[in-house]
Amino acid sequence: MLFMVEMDVNVPLDTDQERFAALKQAEKERFQELQRAGTWRHIWRVVGHYSNVSIFDVADNAALHDILTALPLYPFMNIRVTALCRHPSSIHDDDR
Incomplete structure (x- = not known):
């Protein structure tokens, strides 16, 4: 499943x-590991x-949840998730 994830990082001044x-x-390092995978x-x-x-x-919502909540900067993030599906006009076969 494809998801668009918007992450805003808010770091307290102290x-x-x-x-x-x-x-x-x-x-x-974690991002690059997930990117390579x-x-x-x-x-x-x-x-x-x-x-x-x-x-x-x-694979599913739970997998995304597990990945996001394990990110090192997760405690500083506001996250918005949008599920995506393939557009019928897309010419890319890997848009699932």
């Missing part, structure tokens, strides 16, 4: 910067915000 830098590095198919930065729009390809 957050320890060294701890946050380590969380960002862990987040990057084909689970996190696309990611785009939202201009002017500490936000992204991503496309996930997972």
